[in-house]
Amino acid sequence: MERYLDLILLRFGLIAVGLVVPALVIFAVALALKRRGRLNEMRGAADPVVRAAGRALLRRLEGGSGRERRRDGRW
Numbered sequence: 001m002e003r004y005l006d007l008i009l010l011r012f013g014l015i016a017v018g019l020v021v022p023a024l025v026i027f028a029v030a031l032a033l034k035r036r037g038r039l040n041e042m043r044g045a046a047d048p049v050v051r052a053a054g055r056a057l058l059r060r061l062e063g064g065s066g067r068e069r070r071r072d073g074r075w
Contacts, residue, residue, distance in 0.1 A: 033039040 030039065033042055
């Protein structure tokens with residue numbers, strides 16, 4: 001039983017590190033861009049990418065890759 005709990009704790013730790021480290025990197029990049037005064041430029045450049053990713057995620061959550069809708073004439 002102790003071994004099982006150790007594995008669960010290890011898995012939780014890896015997941016936490018996998019979420020925290022990228023968040024810290026993104027925060028550091030945003031902070032550096034803000035200090036240089038280029039954060040608004042990057043927001044404008046990233047806006048189309050974020051919108052496209054949101055549309056793709058919405059399509060995936062609605063249940064399909066989009067091919068099914070194109071075949072029957074709907075978007």
